[in-house]
Structure formats: structure tokens, C-alpha cells
Amino acid sequence: MIDLYYWPTPNGWKVSIMLEECGIDYQTIAVDIGGGDQFKPEFLRICPNNRMPAIIDHAPVGGGKPLALFESGAIVEYLADKAGRFLAAPGSAERYRVLQWVYWQMANLGPMMGNANHFKNYAKNLTSDPAQLEYGIKRFVGEVDRLCGVMDAELGAHRYLAGDEYSIADIMSWPWACLLERLIDPSVNSNFRHLKRWVDEVGARPAVQKGRNLYKEWAERPLTEEQEKTRRALLFNQTNDKVRAAREAAAKAAR
Ligand SMILES: N[C@@H](CCC(=O)N[C@@H](CS)C(=O)NCC(=O)O)C(=O)O
Structure with a gap:
């Protein structure tokens, strides 16, 4: 247990x-x-x-x-x-192909989306200085946009983030990626069609919904x-x- x-x-x-x-x-x-x-x-x-x-x-x-x-x-x-x-067993190249995306998520997608969300949705209650908000939004939403491009290119080349098999790379990244529309204008977001296909496909899994x-x-x-x-x-x-x-x-x- x-x-x-x-x-x-x-x-x-x-x-x-x-x-x-x-x-x-x-x-x-x-x-x-x-x-x-x-x-x-x-x-x-x-x-x-x-x-x-x-x-x-x-x-x-x-x-x-x-x-x-x-x-x-x-x-x-x-x-x-x-x-x-x-996740493949230690010693196989496949394991490290998955783990690079796990660390990518931990160091990039999660923190950047967290900060973008902070400046877009919370900071307006914490500062009255529009310049602070503007800079934070530009910096972090810009990074999120870049990271979405990285995922979109990858997901255009194969079904899942680390290749053709569903892995912990998908399990780690989906919970953030499914919230993208809160941060990025849907019209911009529609550029990320491979990413959107993957968000929908992973999101349809019963365990993911649960x-x-x-x-x-x-x-x-x-x-x-x-x-x-x-x-x-x-x-x-x-x-x-x-x-x-x-x-x-x-x-x-x-x-
Ligand atoms: N890198 C950590 C981040 C965990 C994290 O930031 N958790 C947030 C909620 S999403 C939290 O516990 N926040 C409490 C706080 O800010 O005091 C992980 O991936 O486990």
C-alpha cells in the first residue's frame, strides 16, 4: 500500500x-x-x-x-x-530516451508553466504595477510557447513524446500540457496541432481521467x-x- x-x-x-x-x-x-x-x-x-x-x-x-x-x-x-x-529497464537506450523527457518536463515545462500561470492568473492580486505583470507574462508565456513548439515537433514525428510507446514522459508532461489553453491564446494554440492531438489522445485514457x-x-x-x-x-x-x-x-x- x-x-x-x-x-x-x-x-x-x-x-x-x-x-x-x-x-x-x-x-x-x-x-x-x-x-x-x-x-x-x-x-x-x-x-x-x-x-x-x-x-x-x-x-x-x-x-x-x-x-x-x-x-x-x-x-x-x-x-x-x-x-x-x-519505462524500460536500466541499461537499455530506450530508458534514457524516456528519462531525458522526464527531466525536460521537470526543469522546463512544469516550472515555466507554473511561472506563466503565476503572472497571468495570480500576480494581478499581488502587485499593482502593470510593468511587473507585463514583463513576467512576456518572459514566461514566451518560454511556454517555445516549449510547446518543441513538443509539437516531436509529436509530429511520433505518436508519443519519447517515441512510439506511451511512457512516463507522457504521464509527466500531460498534466501541465492539458492546461495550456489557460495560458496561450487558443488561436495561437491551434498552431500546435500535433500537441493537441496528443493531449486529446492521452486525456482519453481511463487511468488519466481517474x-x-x-x-x-x-x-x-x-x-x-x-x-x-x-x-x-x-x-x-x-x-x-x-x-x-x-x-x-x-x-x-x-x-
Ligand atoms: N518539483 C516539484 C514541484 C512540486 C510543487 O511545486 N508543488 C506545489 C503544488 S503544484 C506545492 O506543493 N506548492 C505548495 C507551496 O507552494 O507552498 C515536484 O515536481 O514534485
Whole structure:
């Protein structure tokens, strides 16, 4: 049994989709990131980076004590090896063809889309300086546009991101790519026809739909303007000194 520490966001969906695709037994533990669950000592012991997703595998590969993991890329790669699905075994070139796209997603598509989304959809509530918004949008939406071109070219050449087989490269990238229309004007987006074909095809898989919809109601409950404001203040105001107190409490609780 795997404990999945989760909130319904693209990084969370990568792991819920992978668990569904592999048919691995799991139970979901809510990490309400707007409510501050990521700073709780019990969560920081699993993920010192105060970000979900994270997992605990109570029957880890190779046996031994329960294994706690954070970072969606590391988790999905681990689950692929555990299940023997969607990633070739170590030593084969095929594995590294897939992993290069996994790391590409972790370092490029996810962070750039996260930042573009921040400037397009959140920052207007956090700054009244239009120049700041404009620069952030130009920089990050521009990068997202470039990255879409990279994917589109690849998906024009083969069915899936890393070749002709569905792999964890698709599982990692789809949760972000399915949100593209929130960032890029649909008329521009229509240039990316291969990407759109892949988003639709992967999105039609039952396991993808199940993982994508896991507890989606948590993120859809109605909040007052005041509650939204408190949640934004918590999410977008994190510096080392603010996080240190929570980390120290977690270390103390572990002793
Ligand atoms: N690189 C990390 C990113 C995880 C991440 O940024 N998670 C966000 C939600 S999508 C989070 O937990 N945010 C909480 C916060 O900002 O305090 C991964 O892929 O696991």
C-alpha cells in the first residue's frame, strides 16, 4: 500500500495518474497547500521542500523499512520501476530516451508553466504595477510557447513524446500540457496541432481521467475573497526565515 500526499494540481496528478495506470493500491492524504498543510511537521519529515506530491511506500522495492519520496519525477520513476511499466529497464537506450523527457518536463515545462500561470492568473492580486505583470507574462508565456513548439515537433514525428510507446514522459508532461489553453491564446494554440492531438489522445485514457479527477472537488470548493487572500499570502510569500520555524518544529517532533 502506498500513501499518496496530494492536492489536485498538475504535479499531484502526475503521481495519481501513474498509480492509476499501474493499478497500484494507494490511499490519498490531503495536503491542502493553501491551508498550510505542507508546513506541518509530519509532512516536512517526508518532504523537506514543503511541496506536494510525496509518497510513502510501505512495501518498497528491495524490501526494508517504508520508503518516503518527494519530487514528482523521482516518484514516478520509482513507481515505473516498481510496477515494471512505462519505462524500460536500466541499461537499455530506450530508458534514457524516456528519462531525458522526464527531466525536460521537470526543469522546463512544469516550472515555466507554473511561472506563466503565476503572472497571468495570480500576480494581478499581488502587485499593482502593470510593468511587473507585463514583463513576467512576456518572459514566461514566451518560454511556454517555445516549449510547446518543441513538443509539437516531436509529436509530429511520433505518436508519443519519447517515441512510439506511451511512457512516463507522457504521464509527466500531460498534466501541465492539458492546461495550456489557460495560458496561450487558443488561436495561437491551434498552431500546435500535433500537441493537441496528443493531449486529446492521452486525456482519453481511463487511468488519466481517474488520476486527473482525483478529489478535484477539494480545489473547487467555493472560497470567500478573504479566504482566497489568506491562501495567496501563504503560497506566495515564502522565504527561508518563514519556512525555518516549521522545519525546526518538524526536527524537534522527530527527536
Ligand atoms: N518539483 C516539484 C514541484 C512540486 C510543487 O511545486 N508543488 C506545489 C503544488 S503544484 C506545492 O506543493 N506548492 C505548495 C507551496 O507552494 O507552498 C515536484 O515536481 O514534485
